[in-house]
Amino acid sequence: MTLSKDEGGYDLCMKNAIVLVDQDGPLADYRAGICRILKSLGEDPAxxxxQTSSTREDLLLAYGQEIADKVDLERNLPGFYDSLEVVRGASAGIKSLLSFGAIPVVCTKPRRENPTCASEKTSWLDRNFPEFEGRYILASDKTLVVGKILIDDKFSITGLVRPSWTHVYFGSRLNVGDEQVPVMNSWDEIHIISNLI
Ligand SMILES: [Mg+2]
Incomplete structure (x- = not known):
């Protein structure tokens, strides 16, 4: 069923431009967290x-199963998500979104294998990004979440339905090759979003 204007929802999406923001990658420096674990295991994080949409797969390709298993063990421990640092430029980037008139909403998929991931993610946001004012959605399927744009560092995001949002890839253009997707290398390129809303 499609919501009509009078039923609400539709206007909010189209006029106010909800910008969904993935947490791990664009806001929380997940990669640095993994690199810290690798260093503690005596491995070269470089x-x-x-290379893929999966951290596990990337670890397997670079280090093999034993190290991938050890990293999994560490990132599933309570405290891992709470310890992540804020990505450079993210706070200013979110303020820029607000200045564009956008409504930023965090949309993140908790890691099921980590028993405290969901609660640590929300307390991390409250601590580091009070400007979200509790606007976050924990979603196992991001295609079910309404928005105009999704900023996400995953290459390919699929789910139950065709998404309402445009995916803006957060990361290096080199990772997506020739694919015609909008790319934000970093929060320094926030103008890409202002051109889309
Ligand atoms: Mg991510």
Whole structure:
């Protein structure tokens, strides 16, 4: 069923431009967290390259199963998500979104294997990004969430339905090759979003 204007919802999406923002990658420096674990295991984090949509797969490709298993063990421990640092430029980037008239909403998929991931993610946001004012959605399927744009560092985001949002890839253009997707290399390129809303 499609919501009509009078039923609400539709206007909010179209006029106010909800910008969904993935947490791990664009806001929380997940990669640095993984690199810290790799260092503690005596491995060279420089070999950890983003080659697939899965951290596990990337770890397997670079270090093999034993190290991938050890990293999994560490990132599933309570405290891992709470310890992540804020990505450079993210706070200013969110303020820019607000200045564009956008409504930023965090849309994040908690890691099921980590028992405290969901609660740590929300307390991390409250602590580091009070400007979200509690606007966050924990979603196992992001295609079910309404918005105009989704800023996400995952290459390919699929789910139950065709998404309402345009995916803006957060990361290096080199990772997406020739694909015609909008790319934000970093929060320094926030103008890409202002051109889309
Ligand atoms: Mg992510």
């Amino acid at each position: 070999r950890f390259k983003m």
